[in-house]
Amino acid sequence: MALPFRREADETDRLLALSDGVIAIAITLLVLEITVPEIPPGSQISVLPNLIIERWHEFFGFVLSFLVIASYWVNHRRIFVHIERHDKGIVWLNHLFLLMVVLVPFASSVFATYPDQFGVMFLSGTLALTGFSLALLWSYASWKQLVEDGFGSRTVEIQAARFLTSPLVFVLSIVAASFDVGFGVLTWLLLIPLNAALQSRLVENLEAYDSDSEYEGTG
Template sequence: MALPFRREAEETGRLLALSDGVIAIAITLLVLEIAVPEVPAGTPPSIVAELVFEQSHQFLGYTLSFLVIGLYWTLHRRIFIHIEAHDRRIVWLNLLFLLLVAFVPYATSVFSTYPNRLGVSFIAAVLALTGLSLASLWIYASRRELIEAGLTSRTVGIQATRFLISPIVFAGSIAVASVDPTWAMLTWVLLVPINVVLNSRLVESLEEESSPQD
């Protein structure tokens, strides 16, 4: 019979189930933070469009946080595709990641209420820390050799770079926000082409590993 701690180390199903549940709730809470505007009595219905337009920062915050949480969920899934066993530190690093994910709806609310230097810097800091916790999870697992055998150092490095790029961009946007919050938000768009390039390189590396060697 396998030792209890060994069976526990090989079990990842409950870890993933908890992670998926927390992430799903966090994404749902994002839209619940957006309240339907109330039309004052005696005002024409045409004012509704104006009131909705005034919520543009709420929609921006919702879209940004939804996409980033979705990206982090994809990267989290990629980690546990390759992890074959885990230890207590993996569990606690994963809980740290979930703690920060669950905090994203509040950060989004702050950004939506104060779409200035404060709000931009606050949400960027939370998203940077969330991404950093995910990167730490991957780096720790790869160094402790808890990931599947056969992954080359190139593949592991590309994965680490992809995990780190989001916190780097968000941390950089905090510095930009001190000059111009609008430009800081525009830097977040850099995540799209950078992730596309890194994902392409990752796919190439994985295909090279799976191709038969002469």
């Protein structure tokens, strides 16, 4: 019985295929939350541009959720690039991540319908939990030593920091929105410089790791 279990542990293709499919569906459903405004009876069609502009929060929620899910997909892909095998814990933590991903379109819809304090906090909370579930997946994989051999602890730490950046920004957004809704929305902009800085550090460490691997291979 050990051989079939070992084959199952080494197989990640189906897990990735399921994840890609779920994420693709969730990211597509986001656009359905953008509604076409109806022109009031007796009004001219010239009022349509203003009606669309009034729904700016729907477009903003769509773009934000799309970019965040896309970022989480990139991080998810990056995790499984370095995971060589998996166990039941990885499978169920991955399902937890997918559970949160499919909730994002609903959270985006709530924000589009109620672009107030509750809407900002609800969307931020959902995106934060999604990010935390992904960080938990990486932490579990590194703790269980399911990542490729020789993967440096420093790189593991930078990866963890990279995965925690976005959810922590959304937690900050929740706190900020409790005082001022506009400030809560503005905190989302922190995602750009923080993720860019950590991504640069991560690339440097991965390049150093690849160089060391090549050197050991030729030694």
